[in-house]
Amino acid sequence: MNKAVLLFFAFILLCANTLTAQELTPEMESFIANIDGTSLADIEAELDEGLRGLKAFMGFFDGGDSEGIKDYAGEEENFEEPFAIDTAVVAKAVLQFEDIGFQQNFRNGKSQLKFEKIGDNYWNTVWMEEGMAESFMPKTIYFKDGTKVTEGISDNEISFHFENPWGPIAIIDSVAVDYTVYFTAKYDSLMLTKKSKKIKYKEGLIKVKQFENNFLYVTVSDAYADGFYVNALNADGKVLNQNSSSFSPTTDDQAGDGIAEIVSLLEEIQVKLKNKDFKDTEAFKSYFLKEVSKLETAKDTDGVYHKKYYFEGNIDTVKLFIETEEKSKTVSFTAINNSGFGNIILMQDKKHNIFLDANAKELFRSEYRPIQSLGSRYYQSDSLYYHLDLEAKQLRAIDAFRVWEAPNGLAFVQATEESNFLMYDAEFKLLSDFAFEGLYTIDDTYVQGITGTDNFILDSKGTIKKLDGISDIRDPYYGRMAAKSNGKYGYLAGSGEVAIPFVYIDAGNFQDGLAIVAKETNKYGLIDTNGKVVIPLKYFGIQSFENGIVWVSTGDGHELLDKTGKVLVTAEGSSYSVSGSGLDKTYQFGDDTYDAFGRLLPKKEEIKD
Known part of the structure; x- marks a missing residue:
């Protein structure tokens, strides 16, 4: 369904309060124009669903404010x-968008995108504090x-939670x-007490409608409605936690009556749609605009x-903060497709499995x-497995306990729970009778196979290369796998070739293009993916490498x-602590605290109101 139609009737609710007798807002005019090309059937289906939601929403306005007002005992605050x-x-916010990707899916003839931090399924953007907001464009x-x-x-929404x-x-x-x-850069501060009735602010007014126990109701001139923040203080001057709030351009009674008026109009339009009274979408749009312009209550x-x-x-008292200056900071990033598409892509609707190239x-x-x-060529339904025969254009069942299709196009089939994996190509042709106990993705070309203590590299053609004398192979990062040979560590390329010689007594995985290594006891440093020393191998220890900051131990103290x-x-000295991770990481050395980027943070007593 057209995205514009999906939001169509919710938008009516939001815009109705800005309508004049004969004129729509420019935003609504633009929105209405977006339904061009949408079928009347789609509009009717969305209206049926939208009306159910609006009718349920009307219940929000039942009842009064008194239900939430409470007299708190001191220990409850x-x-x-x-x-x-x-x-x-x-x-922190502008430095968080490294390694951003998205998953792309296809459903009902449409692309669906969900954005993500590559390698971290639980990542989310930095929390916006009060007085701050963020946008993705x-x-x-x-x-x-090759097109763009x-x-x-x-209007394409970028979400790290949902597909859109x-x-x-x-x-x-x-x-x-x-x-x-x-973010709010400057603001004015005002004070309200229980004796306040109104405060003149610039060319407008702030009026107190209700100030009772835990509840505050004020009206603010429309010109100052944005960038408006509230701190409520108890009798001891402590700032009370705000547990809920609501904002509206009209009173609750008026908003409720306005929604009732909108519902009535939509019910009338619903009948006309079902009676086929509109010859096309343009006729529907013309009628709708005329009728919406008559709405008055909302x-x-x-x-x-x-x-x-x-x-x-x-x-006891209320501090109001009204924004007088807003600033912004913009950075650009590029998100890459992280879906791992093969040569064949599956799209489904309610009637068909559709195979795309x-x-x-x-x-x-x-x-x-x-x-x-x-x-690409192998599929699963519960415990059943299938191979896609492109020539016959059908799925053929595979009698197997488990099937794994690697990113390089090879498939590995485990016939029974007790057996090992055999290797097949995209056409379900057995490539070798050599069986593997374990398998791991290296990249889009290579797979690591394990049998007993032996390690193998398998390329996309099914060629098997044994890694003699190599053990302790770790996950690949930046095209390099830490491994061990003859008691020393080095790094392999995805192909299994030695990329960095086995000369280290200790070696970590690569991160941000660098890896922690040591050739001698208590002589640590960092190398790049070519083995070039970037941080000299002279430190007693390297505690962490994160956000481009290296935390080292010198033996007598610490350095960033x-x-x-x-x-x-x-x-100097051994008084230190570290807390948090990622952008929230802080380093405490003695009385000084440094942020994730090695910047000294002011002490609490140094922070001015």
């Missing part, structure tokens, strides 16, 4: 930090076939994105915004069955270095 703009969060979509698009993509529609079927190679953090005509807050404690062009379709792709070896911090 909970507190939070006073309002402050933490610009350190801005610095896709600038260019690059497709696998820049126009008409600003991104247009018709096409393999997306990458997406260029502008990420912006907005319009915001009082010139103020209604704000209600509930706190976990009894309010590597460029997302349909090859053929078959009757739907609940299968999932294991790569950047990735070129430049010393940022020197701290």
Whole structure:
């Protein structure tokens, strides 16, 4: 279904309060224009669903504010930090977008994208503190076939939680994105007490409608409704935790009546759609615009915004903070397709399994069955496995306990739970009678096989290369696998060839292009992927390497270095601690605390209000 139609009726609710008698907002005009080309059947289906949601939403306005008002005993009160703009969060936010990718799926003739931090399934963006907001703006979509698009993509949503529609079927190679953090840089501060009725602010007013126990209800002139923050203090001057709030351009009664008016209009349109009263989408749009322009009840005509807050404690005084200057910082990043598509891509709808080639062009379709792709040519449905026979255009069942299709196109079949894996090609042809106990992906070309204590490299053609005298092979990072030979560590390329000689007594995995190594006891440093020394092998120990910061032990103390070896911090003695990880990591040396990037953080007593 057209994305515009999917949001169509929710948008009516949001825009109705801004309508004039004969005019729509520019935003709504643009939105209405986006339904061009959408069928009346799709509009009708979305309206049926949207009406059910709107009717349920009407119940939100039943009841009054008094239900949430509570008289707190002192021990029941909970507190939070006073309002402050933490610009350190801005610095963290703009540095978080390394190794960003997305998973692309196809359903019902549409592309679906979900963004992710490559290698971290649980990653999320930095939490925006009060007075801050973030936005993602896709600038260019690059497709696998070499084409790109820049126009008409600003509404494509970038989410690290959910899949979202991104247009018709096409393999997306990458997406260029502008990420912006907005934050309040300056603000005015005002005070409310229980005796306050209104405060004049600039050319408008802030009026107190209700100030009772844990509840505050104020109206604010529309011009100052954004960038408005509240701290409620108890009698001891402690800032009470805010547990809920609501904001509306109109009163609850008016909003409820406005929704009822909208529902009534939509029910009338629903009948007309089912009676086939509109000859096409254009006729529907014309009628809809005319009728929406008549809506009156939901319009915001009082010139103020209604704000209600509930706190976990009894309010004595209230501090209001109103933004007077907003700043922003924008960085760009490119997210790459991390879906691992093979030469054949599966798309499903309610009736068919549809098989596409590597460029997302349909090859053929078959009757739907609940299968999932294991790569390109092998599929699974519960405990059943299938091979896709392209010549016969059908799935053939495989009698096996387990099937694994590697990214390099090889398939490994375990006939029974007790047996080892045999290697097959894309056409389900047995390549060797040599069986493997364990298998691991190296990259899109190579697979590591293990049998007993022996290690093997398997290329995309099924060639088997034994790694004589090699043990303790670790996961590949940056095209390098740490391994052990004759008691020393070195690094292999994906092909199994020696990339960095076996000369180290200790070696770690690569991270951000560097790896921690030692040739002698208590002589640690960092090398790059070519084996070149970047940080001299002279340190007593390297405790961590994260965010481009190397934390080393000198034996007498500690130092923080950047990735070129430049010393940022020197701290003597053994008084230290480290907390957090990633962008939230902090280093404590004596009385001084440094952030994840080696910058000294101010002490609490140094922070000015």
